[in-house]
Amino acid sequence: MNPRQITNQIDLLGAIDWDRTVFDSLIPLPDGTTYNSYLLKGSEKTALIDTVEPGKAYVLMNQLTQVPEIDYIISLHAEQDHSGTIPLVLEQYPNAVVYTSQKEKLMLLDLLPGLNPDQIITVEDGEQLSLGDLTLKFIYTPWVHWPETMSAYLIEENILFSCDFFGAHLATSKMFADEDPLVLASNKLYYAQIMQPLRKFVSKNLEKLERYDIDMICPSHGPIYNIPEFILSAYDEWVNGTTKNVVMIPYVSMHNSTLRMVEYLMSSLCDRGIMVQPYNLEAADIGQLATCMIDASTIILASPTLLGNPHPLLANAISLTALVKPKAPFLGYIGSYGWGDTVSKKIAQMAAPLKKEVLPFVTAKGYPNEAAKQKLDDLAQLIFEKHTELGVLPK
């Protein structure tokens, strides 16, 4: 991929990673990703904002063969998918200096052994760097998604370089997002897994950006937002909006007894005008679960008893929920057992750290009988009342 021009003085460099299927050994990438790097050609100085994942270093280094000099490498985030190729760029441009936040300098020295600390200059929040006719202002945007993350704002062009903030794992040669719903879906998936657990910080950073006129957002993953409102309003909704009239049911069932309970509850909820999203944990991936957690008001965990415990797939889903910290105020459990209901107590213990209002658990010995179905109807009615109180039911 050759460098692509964004404006007269700014090029998009970096790599499109079509083949990558997982990130951080955790996050499924259904659509690959990109590592964006930006070249800013000022009248006096040239700056490169972020680099690429080391595995794709050859793409960036190839692009840079057309660039005679780089004066500044701006590193907005220490994670290796952006910082990992800094050592190679420095090798090629030994007079270049790295500009980064104070916290990030220490992290870069930890993560990229061999860097020369004297080649790294730290900037304060709000500090500016002149490239001649272009000026970058550094804006500390901590915890999107690491403690050191910052953004850079190009004053003359009203362009925000936001690194992972507003990023989307989407391998595409499309340079601008426009108002493409596919980009939005991809961005929501990214937000769900990377930003959602940190949304209090995201909210503060969104507020901080309000005082800037922004005509374009250039993230480090996925397309560029040429209509910033498109992504800013979506973020505002995900971060600050209320949950929806949705019950999420992550479930596992070995012999379909718990599945019958899920189906019955689902139908009872639908009768009451409540949307239900069941996820078979044998197949559902983390991205689907985390995305649903943005909107769900109630989470119903569903699992049979296995060796006195919930099925490990459900235990895993509870761990994920603890990490993601969804907004959903309500949580419940349903499930089938063979000879002893030992799971309810364990679920109660495992779910306590999630700090949710716990709804009555419904368990059934074997296949759900009429008594169990009545309890599921009662649960559906209670959820209806809770959603009504919450104000998420359609008026």
Ligand SMILES: Cc1cc2nc3c(=O)[nH]c(=O)nc-3n(C[C@H](O)[C@H](O)[C@H](O)COP(=O)(O)O)c2cc1C
């Ligand atoms: C591997 C395995 C371990 C089980 N361990 C327990 C147990 O410790 N306690 C219990 O009450 N039932 C146990 N059961 C029985 C199941 O909980 C029971 O069959 C339940 O109805 C299965 O629900 P399902 O059809 O949703 O999988 C076990 C079943 C299997 C297959």
Ligand SMILES: [Fe+2]
């Ligand atoms: Fe990152």
Ligand SMILES: [Fe+2]
């Ligand atoms: Fe990243």
